[in-house]
Amino acid sequence: MNKKRDIKQELSYFRLKLRSFMREHHPERLKDTEFITARADMALAAYCDAVVQGFSHLEAESMASEVLYQGLHFSKYDTLISVLENEFEMELPAPLPEKFARILLSNKAVQATFDKFGLTDTFVTSGQYDRLYTELTGTIVLLIESNKLPTVRQAEEASPK
Template identity: 65%
Template sequence: MNQTKKELSYFRLKLETYLNDYHPELMTDAAFISARVDAALTAYCDAVEQGFSHLEAEAMSSEVLYQGLHFSKYNNLVSILENEFAEELPDSLPQELAPILLGNKFIQAAFAKYDLTDDFDGSTEYEALYTELTGTIVQLIENNNLPTVGKADTSK
């Protein structure tokens, strides 16, 4: 029982750390986290019972733990903000703006057009999404009359 509790805590910590870094919008989804942690623990125990080494069992449980989480909407938005708006935004702002943008209906509509699988960022559609999100962010800035540091400085 103590071993199971320890492993359960390990998988929870591992998943929560990953979610915090790549999917902060899922950090409050306790049901998702519990279900995923339980599935990873089961995969680990099953693998060990079947004779796999602890390292192999760890790799198998990690596949279960992170399934469907390899593509990150949050990281995608941070990358766009850092790459396309570097002159307009201070260094720390992309990480603060990305969660706000994730809640925007226009940003969500752009993401909804694509099948965001674990290997999406290597697909040909990734560039189309990147371009669409960049354009959507520009429209949000323009439609809401938000100042852009880089543009404001160059117009003086």
């Protein structure tokens, strides 16, 4: 067996696993290849250490996953999707929330709203999540109004019956 090749396969496994997770939950960070590489390296090291210490491959995989996803459990993207799907369901039917959320991630007003809160892995259960959710809803309403963004409801109301 080629040890070097096995390590490269493991590394690429953790990198692919992290990229897939980030594509779904942190699309704004997908271009941060330095972070992805460093985190995949850390996960591989945790996996190897656990195996050397006698843990099963399944246990080692679990330990490596903890390292791989640390600090990534709260997602701005998922939060925006939740707000858009729940509060703007009539105005922005699927697949618009996913497209609009990606745009909103780079908006300064939306970023300023997120920056008011200490976002951690456990933020959703912190009691501050509801306040963030409400503030994001208000920010999005203001963005739609101030930029005169068309919504489905507006288009329906404007069309002759």
